[in-house]
Amino acid sequence: MLDLKVVGQPQWHVFPEPGGITGLALLAESHLGIHTFPEHGFAALNVYCCRERPRPDFEALLARHLGTTACVVRELKRGVTA
Template identity: 45%
Template sequence: MLSKTSDAPGKTDYPPGTHVLLDFWGARGLDDAGFIEAAMRGAAEACGATVLETRLHQFGAGGGITGVALLAESHISIHTWPETDYAALDIFLCGACRAEDAIEPLKTSFMPSDATVTRVERGRRY
């Protein structure tokens, strides 16, 4: 068993967090691993999160990148499709860190022409 859950409605055995999903169209730097790592580290810093490790994989020269910043407070991940200038990112943080604080730094870094933001409250029973 990975985690214990409570039978009581509205209760969790761990602190809930906010999961922010970002869709960026017309974004820049989507085939540049160094740029992406710096953007993820900057977003984590803006949230007050602690980066434990970053891992990125590029799918061939000029190809898309999948990456994750493992945080003491959870993670920031990215999947890019440079051929369509699209990136899908997610930020999940718990504790005192606010995932919303990563949105503007990521927009500033990637400069998308269009973006959608979806917020999901995790760890709560309704």
């Protein structure tokens, strides 16, 4: 898939009710972050890579691992400002 390598230990912060969780992993390729908002039934996943990689099927992955019923993927190419 993306073949990303985590550097060190991921960091997690759990917010008090009704808050969610924020996680951050430093990658050899850049970083990955997730922010959950259970009170809104929403999670934001940010994957940043320094080199181009094939795009995985994020919709299917999030449905399988997080039980999502809807998923919007926005891909931004590095260095593109518009």
